Amino acid sequence: MLDFRLMAEAFPAILGGVGNTLALVSGSLAIGIFLAVPTALASLSAYRPLRGAASLYVTCFRGTPLLVQIFLIYYGLGQFAAVRESILWPVLREPWWCALLALSLNTGAYTGEIVRGGLLSVPAGQIEAARAAGMSGLLLYRRIVGPVALRQALPAYSNEVVSMIKATALASTVTIMEVTGIARRFISETFKPVEIFLVAGAVYLALTFLAARGLRILEWRLSPHLRHAPAPIPAAK
Amino acid sequence: MVRGALVTLAVAAAAFACALVFGTLSAAAKLSGVRPARWAAEGYTIFVRGIPDLLVIYLFFFGGSMAVTWVAKMFGHQGFVELPAFAIGTFAVGLVSGAYAGEVIRGAFEAVPKGQIEAARACGMSGLLLFRRIRAPLALRYALPGLGNVWQVTLKETALISVIGLVELMRQATIASGSTQQPFTFYLVAFTLYLALTLLSNKGFAAAEARAMRGVRRA
Numbered sequence: 160m161l162d163f164r165l166m167a168e169a170f171p172a173i174l175g176g177v178g179n180t181l182a183l184v185s186g187s188l189a190i191g192i193f194l195a196v197p198t199a200l201a202s203l204s205a206y207r208p209l210r211g212a213a214s215l216y217v218t219c220f221r222g223t224p225l226l227v228q229i230f231l232i233y234y235g236l237g238q239f240a241a242v243r244e245s246i247l248w249p250v251l252r253e254p255w256w257c258a259l260l261a262l263s264l265n266t267g268a269y270t271g272e273i274v275r276g277g278l279l280s281v282p283a284g285q286i287e288a289a290r291a292a293g294m295s296g297l298l299l300y301r302r303i304v305g306p307v308a309l310r311q312a313l314p315a316y317s318n319e320v321v322s323m324i325k326a327t328a329l330a331s332t333v334t335i336m337e338v339t340g341i342a343r344r345f346i347s348e349t350f351k352p353v354e355i356f357l358v359a360g361a362v363y364l365a366l367t368f369l370a371a372r373g374l375r376i377l378e379w380r381l382s383p384h385l386r387h388a389p390a391p392i393p394a395a396k
Numbered sequence: 397m398v399r400g401a402l403v404t405l406a407v408a409a410a411a412f413a414c415a416l417v418f419g420t421l422s423a424a425a426k427l428s429g430v431r432p433a434r435w436a437a438e439g440y441t442i443f444v445r446g447i448p449d450l451l452v453i454y455l456f457f458f459g460g461s462m463a464v465t466w467v468a469k470m471f472g473h474q475g476f477v478e479l480p481a482f483a484i485g486t487f488a489v490g491l492v493s494g495a496y497a498g499e500v501i502r503g504a505f506e507a508v509p510k511g512q513i514e515a516a517r518a519c520g521m522s523g524l525l526l527f528r529r530i531r532a533p534l535a536l537r538y539a540l541p542g543l544g545n546v547w548q549v550t551l552k553e554t555a556l557i558s559v560i561g562l563v564e565l566m567r568q569a570t571i572a573s574g575s576t577q578q579p580f581t582f583y584l585v586a587f588t589l590y591l592a593l594t595l596l597s598n599k600g601f602a603a604a605e606a607r608a609m610r611g612v613r614r615a
Contacts, residue, residue, distance in 0.1 A: 219587075222594040224555035226566060227587050234573065235580035321446075328448030332559060339451055352458035360447045367446040 166354045169345050173359050179337035180366070183327040187262035188320065194267030199274035213271065220268035225329055228265055233257035233333045258330035266323050273319060277312030278304065310381045317374035321367045328363075338362055397582070400568030401589045407486055407564055408551045414490025415550060416543075419497025426502050437498065444495035449488075450556055456488040457481070457560040485557030493550045500542030504535040537608045544601035548594055555590070565589055 202213035220228065236242045236251050250256045281304050289303045331340035342359035346352045379386075425437035444452070457479070465477045508531055516530045558566035569586035573579035 218595075219591060223587050223590040224552040224566070226555040226558070227569075227583060227590060230566075230570070231580065231583040231587060235583045238578055238580040325446075325448040328450040329556075331450070339448060339454075342451065343454060346454060346458050350458070350462065352455055352462060356451060356455040356459070359451055360443070363448060363451070364443070364446040 161357075162351055162354050165349060165351055166358050169342075169355055169358050172345070173338055173341050173355075173362055176336060176338040176341040177362060177366070179330075179335060179340075180324070180327050183259060183262060183330055183335075183337065184320075184323050186259050187266050187327075188323060190259075190263035191266035191270050191323075194263065195270035195274050198267065198271030199278060202271065202275050203278060217268045217271055220265050221272075225261065225265050225326055226332065229258055229261040229329055229333060232261050254330075254333040254335055258327075258333055258335055262323065262326060262330070265326070266319060269319055269322075270316065273312050273315045274308070276315065277308035280311040281307045310378075313374065313378045313381065317371055317378070320370050320374060324363065324366050324370060397565065397568055397572065397585050397589065400563065400565040400586075401593065403563065403568075404551070404554050404565040404590075405593065407482060407489075407557060407562065408547075408554045410482075410486040411489040411493060411554065412547055412550045414486055415493035415497045415546060418491060418494025419499075419501050419546075422494065422498030423501035423505065426498070427505060441495045441498060444492050449492045449553055450559065452492055453485065453488040453556055453560060456484050456491075460484055481557060481560045481562035485554070485560060485562050489550060489553045489557065492553065493546055496549065497543065497546045500539050500546060501535070503542065504537075504539035505531065507538045508534045540601070540605050540608050544598070544605070547597060547601070551593060551597065552590070 198213045198216060201209040202217070204210060232251070233254055236257075242248060242251060251260075285303055285307065286299070289299050294302060327337055328339035330337055331343060334340070336344075338359055342355050345355045349355070422437040422440055425433040428434065460479045461477060464479055468477050512530055512534065513526065516526050521529060554564060555566040558564060558570065561567070563571070565586050569582040573582040576582070
């Protein structure tokens with residue numbers, strides 16, 4: 160039968176890994192957006208080399224497993240003496256920064272495509288109308304294109320957030336003690352995989368559920384124009 | 397390394413077949429009128445989509461081995477029995493991808509126009525014949541792009557099976573970089589081979605889609 164005492168014991172320990180998991184998720188998502196916006200703009204630009212560079216980045220990071228990317232950065236970069244002697248080495252030596260870097264580059268590629276889709280979904284008529292009203296350049300982006308694209312990209316982005324929460328589990332393969340890392344340690348110490356799996360799985364389910372729900376609420380807030388009008392107040396007799 | 401890539405391809409194909417079975421079952425359960433079956437399928441989708449795949453692989457690897465060891469002990473066998481990583485990996489990745497495939501297949505069956513089914517009924521088809529001649533071929537056409545995505549995800553997921561010791565492309569790269577002290581070189585080779593596999597299968601699915609769509613009028 161299930162060992163409930165072990166589950167009660169493992170729960171706070173595994174919960175202790177949530178901080179690391181969330182730090183990796185929020186860090187990589189933040190850096191990912193910084194990579195994604197230029198990538199999307201480059202892939203939509205009229206300038207061919209820029210389009211080519213964006214497409215190369217997206218293809219490479221979407222076409223290979225995240226695990227290979229993490230290992231390539233963490234184990235691979237140390238092969239070069241130039242990297243080991245550079246000022247970046249104290250950063251690239253640490254598994255935490257390497258995992259963060261790999262996760263960021265990975266989500267940057269996926270988010271770049273999402274942002275591109277969002278930008279493409281802005282109706283041409285709206286842009287023409289803004290131009291006709293005298294807006295151009297940054298003002299046009301800030302007032303019209305940005306907000307509309309953001310709203311359109313949000314559902315796809317919320318999928319990306321959920322998949323990033325799950326993707327941080329791979330950081331445990333380079334010794335980082337986040338939720339999966341701690342769960343793995345418990346499994347190999349206690350040989351009770353089912354109990355530990357249930358606890359860790361519940362933690363992940365809670366995280367993904369909360370993230371998806373939060374983004375749903377944001378989506379609802381940002382689309383008042385798509386909601387039904389409230390029922391009219393009956394006129395007084 | 398190329399042999400590793402072949403193992404990766406084999407395990408991905410096996411896992412994809414597994415995913416199609418789980419996906420079909422889950423889609424059938426969701427489209428059926430039977431409430432408990434629908435709930436079970438919903439639960440399966442929610443759980444698998446909310447939990448990291450690595451955790452699922454650990455569960456089946458350690459859990460499966462524990463269960464078999466326990467059974468073996470009852471028959472007087474001593475010591476820990478380790479299950480073959482290929483079978484466990486295939487099953488675990490198949491189970492995860494099956495949840496995604498299930499959604500694709502369900503959507504495809506729902507996309508079959510009602511008029512087609514009514515027309516077939518009017519011609520006197522029913523039950524299996526209707527399914528075989530009308531619903532399944534049409535659904536397959538709608539499902540193809542989604543299944544292509546599931547295949548790509550499955551292919552990349554197989555890299556995770558390396559953590560339980562199956563010598564596929566990823567594991568092969570780790571072994572090679574351990575013995576030569578050139579990790580970057582070997583992980584880069586693995587990176588390139590994965591990229592080649594995904595790009596090639598992309599081409600393959602595009603061709604299959606073009607073939608499936610050959611009777612469709614385009615605006």
